[in-house]
Amino acid sequence: MAWPLRNAAFSPGLPAKSVPGTSSSPILEIVDVTLQYKTPVSVVTATLGVTVRVRRGERTMLLGPSGCGKSTLLKAVGGFIRPVAGHILVRGQPVVRPGPDRMMVFQEFDQLLPWKTVKQNILFPLQISGQLTSSEAEERALAYIEKVNLTKFRDAYPHTLSGGMKQRVAIARALAMEPEILLMDEPFAALDALTRRRMQEELLELWDQIRCTMIFVTHSIEEAILVGSRTVVLSPHPGRVRAELNCRQFGFHNQDSPEFSDLRHRINAMLFGGRGREGTATNA
Numbered sequence: 001m002a003w004p005l006r007n008a009a010f011s012p013g014l015p016a017k018s019v020p021g022t023s024s025s026p027i028l029e030i031v032d033v034t035l036q037y038k039t040p041v042s043v044v045t046a047t048l049g050v051t052v053r054v055r056r057g058e059r060t061m062l063l064g065p066s067g068c069g070k071s072t073l074l075k076a077v078g079g080f081i082r083p084v085a086g087h088i089l090v091r092g093q094p095v096v097r098p099g100p101d102r103m104m105v106f107q108e109f110d111q112l113l114p115w116k117t118v119k120q121n122i123l124f125p126l127q128i129s130g131q132l133t134s135s136e137a138e139e140r141a142l143a144y145i146e147k148v149n150l151t152k153f154r155d156a157y158p159h160t161l162s163g164g165m166k167q168r169v170a171i172a173r174a175l176a177m178e179p180e181i182l183l184m185d186e187p188f189a190a191l192d193a194l195t196r197r198r199m200q201e202e203l204l205e206l207w208d209q210i211r212c213t214m215i216f217v218t219h220s221i222e223e224a225i226l227v228g229s230r231t232v233v234l235s236p237h238p239g240r241v242r243a244e245l246n247c248r249q250f251g252f253h254n255q256d257s258p259e260f261s262d263l264r265h266r267i268n269a270m271l272f273g274g275r276g277r278e279g280t281a282t283n284a
């Protein structure tokens, strides 16, 4: 299938506010969405009546305990799962299938094609889309390889790269398609703490350059506050929206501030009540 590659309204390099034709209307609307898995013996309700609206250029974090339906919600935005109730709209159009306007990055390191080099992995979806000449695709791939600081490794195969480098390739591959929305499913969860921190910083630097709309699933309270401009807190299974919190003012520069700490405690209390666990929402 030939997918349109570029969308007229999104152009990396331009701050979101200066993109022509954008307004305060949401780019993504998730309205009263219930998602279920049906097996021959049971029905599992993953999310129940979830409503989230996302504006262009926002970094929206989906935060909640394991099993509350974060990944399922992301897959539904990706067009891999259809709601049993409610609807999901991108630029006012219902999401009915996956498309290049919504590219996904996963947690797993094996999401790259092992028989292709870094450059070939990034080129592959560009070539399949059929919208660019081979020299344009090559130029685009190299530009995004540079953005994730992997120019020296462009001819390396995935098995020779560290976990963090593989995730950079996956991010570059998704961004090279210049999607309307970047969907990230716990992309740094399998990394060691130091690499995770560096990747979070790099992602924010990259976002500063391209200002893409991002939906990011995490079960780390700290990651949500640091990386997000807004955090949607979901309740335990089945996931419902418990709160939407503005995180715009927080970042690495003020993570030791009392305000940062207050927000962390507030979210912790929402997720765990008085039970005192803090940091990740894994076992609530």
Ligand code: ADP
Pocket (backbone or CB within 6 Å): 037, 038, 039, 044, 045, 046, 064, 065, 066, 067, 068, 069, 070, 071, 072, 073, 237
């Ligand atoms: P989270 O990302 O918040 O950890 P998930 O979206 O992965 O949660 O899962 C939400 C619920 O749906 C869980 O109860 C999980 O067991 C269930 N679930 C996930 N995938 C499937 C599947 N393929 N078949 C049946 N149930 C599933």
